[in-house]
Amino acid sequence: MAGNGRPAKPIRIDGQEIFEVDCLDGFKMLEDESIDHVSTSPPYNLGGFHADRKYRSYAGDFSDDMPEADYRAFIKQVVNECHRVLKPNGSFFLNMKTRIIDGVSIPPFWILEDNPFHLKQEIIWHFPSTANVDKIRFFPLFEYVFWFVKDIVRFKEKWNNEWAIVGNVWYISHITDRNETKAGEDEGGIQHPAPFPTQLSQAMVLSTTAEGDTVLDPFLGSGTTLKVCRHYKRRGIGFEKFFSHYEQVVRRRIASDDFPPTILEIKAGKNQKRREEHMSLDNFIR
Numbered sequence: 001m002a003g004n005g006r007p008a009k010p011i012r013i014d015g016q017e018i019f020e021v022d023c024l025d026g027f028k029m030l031e032d033e034s035i036d037h038v039s040t041s042p043p044y045n046l047g048g049f050h051a052d053r054k055y056r057s058y059a060g061d062f063s064d065d066m067p068e069a070d071y072r073a074f075i076k077q078v079v080n081e082c083h084r085v086l087k088p089n090g091s092f093f094l095n096m097k098t099r100i101i102d103g104v105s106i107p108p109f110w111i112l113e114d115n116p117f118h119l120k121q122e123i124i125w126h127f128p129s130t131a132n133v134d135k136i137r138f139f140p141l142f143e144y145v146f147w148f149v150k151d152i153v154r155f156k157e158k159w160n161n162e163w164a165i166v167g168n169v170w171y172i173s174h175i176t177d178r179n180e181t182k183a184g185e186d187e188g189g190i191q192h193p194a195p196f197p198t199q200l201s202q203a204m205v206l207s208t209t210a211e212g213d214t215v216l217d218p219f220l221g222s223g224t225t226l227k228v229c230r231h232y233k234r235r236g237i238g239f240e241k242f243f244s245h246y247e248q249v250v251r252r253r254i255a256s257d258d259f260p261p262t263i264l265e266i267k268a269g270k271n272q273k274r275r276e277e278h279m280s281l282d283n284f285i286r
Helices: 023-027 068-085 108-112 161-166 175-180 198-208 224-231 243-255 263-285
Strands: 011-013 016-019 035-040 086-096 099-101 104-106 118-126 142-149 169-171 214-217 235-239
Touching: 011 243, 016 224, 016 243, 023 068, 023 235, 035 068, 035 198, 068 086, 068 108, 086 108, 086 198, 108 142, 161 198, 161 263, 169 198, 198 224, 198 263, 214 224, 224 235, 224 243
Parallel strands: 016 235, 035 086, 035 214, 118 169, 214 235
Antiparallel strands: 011 016, 086 142, 099 104, 118 142
């Protein structure tokens, strides 16, 4: 076992496993090349400040406010660990966004420097609205998803090529998931500050895994990845240092059968409709 990590006791929910540990400690429990797929979205390191200028603290002692150099070193350490535990034919999807710090845009391209993975493709996650409505710039309506592979040939063993038609711009709203992760009415607001959209996780997991595969999310957050794993018969593992704080939301999400159509189903449905309309037009012309 790499790092001689002492196994922590997993929290099991409907066949999915959660370890309430810091992700770097969690990685120590995993063998080399033991994971089929990794997908995650790390903290933004914006100090807890949201676009509406209100401060919303995360759980426990986590302030999301590391010195920038330390933050980048930490994320790169996570990337290296993802590379270590991923199987040669596995994929790693990393969601990051352009951050605005002191009025300056900082895109996440630094993650490509000294990166052990091959960058297979960059994907744009486009959403219809944003809370960042400062009228001193164009409203930000997208984030990046970097699709990394360990072996530029063997990734095809897991790649479900029917997903190719969705393209590399994914139109996915986050509103539904924000509603799902609201705290009780007496508490108000959103319990988790940045829930991961179900459709985003569906696209990542279903395009590059098969039933029975092991999927890791080192920043589990509100539990979206494991929700998708349970529903689609994957074995999900999540690390979440503050699981106890978000436990009610995570348990509810993993057990949920409330799923939107995948973006592949939406795309395929639109293509079928176009074909039917074209056929109808041909019949009319004849």
